[in-house]
Amino acid sequence: MNREFNPADWTEAISSKKRTFTLNFAEVWKYKDLIFLFVKRDFASQFKQTILGPLWHIIQPVFTTIVFLILFNRIAKIPTDEIPATLFYMSGITIWNYFSACFINTSSTFITNASIFGKVYFPRLVLPISVIISNMIRFSIQFGILILVMVYFALFKNYHVIWGWHLLLIPVICLLMAIIGLSTGIIISSLTTKYRDLNVLVGFGIQLFMYITPVAYSMNYLRNSKYIFWIKLNPLSSLIEGFRYALFGKGYIETASFIYSICFAAVAFFIGVLMFNKVEKSFMDTV
Amino acid sequence: MNNNAISVYNVSKQYRLGIVGRKSLSQDLNRWWHTARGKDDPYLKIGEENDRSKKGTSEYVWALNDIDFDVKKGEIVGIIGRNGAGKSTLLKILSKVTMPTTGDIGINGRLASLLEVGTGFNPELSGRDNIYLNGAILGMTKKEITRKLDEIISFSGVERYIDTPVKRYSSGMYVRLAFSVAAHLDPDILIVDEVLAVGDFEFQKQCIKKMTEVSVQQNRTILFVSHDLKAVSSFCKTGIYMKNGRIAYKGEIGETLKKYTSDKGISTGGTINTDNGSMIFSGIANADELSNLNMGTDIEIITKLEALKNLQNIFIDIAIYNEAGDMIIHLKTKYISQALSFTTGSGSSVSINIDKPNLAPGSYLMTLYIYQEGINKEVVLWVDDIPLCRINSNNPFFTEGANYLEEVRSFIYPKATIKKL
Known part of the structure; x- marks a missing residue:
């Protein structure tokens, strides 16, 4: 009997030799049913035994908008670039929530699912992908509310909706946000398997990070500030601004910053997949 | 293609003892520095034996050491050995939960592993939803599960509670439901780790019967780890006896059990x-x-x-x-x-x-x-x-043998x- 290992003889081969960059989408596709079952699980279990149930999806952005209105508009009197303040804050919060939820939930992938990962194999990428999809559904619900509020403003508050090609940017920006959230999330989740400090950092870090992202103010307002460099360095800034531009047709979008964000998403995605691949094979021994 | 369902080629697995703490970052950097220059990993010393009772010199330990064997298609193999002999590590590597440190493994056909019953069960979801979730985690498609749903439910005997969240189940019902899903998997190769040790005796027997039945009919290969030597001897044809991370014996099950029991006390006298x-x-x-x-x-x-x-x-x-x-x-x-x-x-x-x-x-x-x-x-x-x-x-009327x-x-x-x- 020949005792030389030849991968061609087998339908599946496990080898200690590591391939650094492999993205086995075919395998992930085979598990698509599992992705949707995980999404279903997220929704079914999240608001079990609550009175308001899925209404919580709506309450959260609405209340945050009210707080922002009082804090930044009424008290601090920060201008909102000719966009009605309610719509300005609500749009920022909606897209920001989408990013932060994607990021926070994927960043704990390995640790929260260690018990499942330790017992059974399926492509590990299935879990972060299901997280992105369930957040996308949550985002759609919140986006729907935002549209309703826009309609209300158009009907009763003399708000003029601007139609144009810029509306097509909305899905592009959502996709970019998802990619950045997923990529940075899986980078953190790969690192937390060894260095748990990051898990603590993520919780409050993301809250602080919101303040260097133009959620509660516009870039235009800070145009002449000495801090503008740092805010421009943040790849999310142009996306949040871009989202408002796409939705309201007002404000402006810098092509250079936008390209920077796209490049950032691409690089982060590449690094994320690289690290995820490396960690998913060995993390059970360190987690 | 060949007649083997699984072939394991010189597989070893190294684990690190102690706590991963501050030291690990400097060791990681050191390891990276060595490998980046094309030198050997300074922390990898092949050959140290995994014996729990002796304190080793290295911080690293080989849970598996040069494991090499073939499993033919349709073979039912029992893996036995003392705690810490490396049985579970081997199964974890075969089911791709963790990677081998060195060596290769070839697999022919669809493999499903049962290292635990009810993996991924969500207490908030109903029994029915959990059948789908658990089935999909174990590698079934939604269509397959739907096709077998009635069979799974009736096998579990919890029809009445199937739309109740599983957190309201008694532990017995929970295990029964989880088992039924597992018993209805039909992969080409099935890996089972001691899961049969839970649940009531009658139900265990029912499960073993179901699994053996299907495996005989469909020429399925099974790897079975257990401390229950009785279950191993009645269920398996071939045995692998593992000791300190190595294979001490592989062969016909009766012979393997004999090797194991006669070897059991020798090193410590009990x-x-x-x-x-x-x-x-x-x-x-x-x-x-x-x-x-x-x-x-x-x-x-x-x-x-x-x-x-x-x-x-x-x-x-x-x-x-x-x-x-x-x-x-x-x-x-x-x-x-x-x-x-x-x-x-x-x-x-x-x-x-x-x-x-x-x-x-x-x-x-x-x-x-x-x-x-x-x-x-x-x-x-x-x-x-x-x-x-x-x-x-x-x-002459009394001869030796497991069946006897x-x-x-x-x-x-x-x-x-x-x-x-």
């Missing part, structure tokens, strides 16, 4: 379960004589004991097990003799004479349980897995005497 430091068990004085007994004779066991303290009110219990791990004899000497007493430093022997126990041919292990009777019963010494005796067949042992499974309450020599 495993000490409890030891309060006041007595030492130093072996069986007439071990040679016991290793070659004929059927139907009296058995005299002379245990060598040494007291480290003055001890009064001592009683000795013994239990004798067959190769499959079934208890055959349980003797409480409290009912047949006065309490014994021992004085410090003096070695003494205790003879226990069992009157014609009529043990079937085969090897037997003994558990020795010594306790002090007082206001509170205190266990002085408790030693498991002492190799006791080997009975030869002198009668399976049928003779009753307790014997023999006539016995005990005296201090």
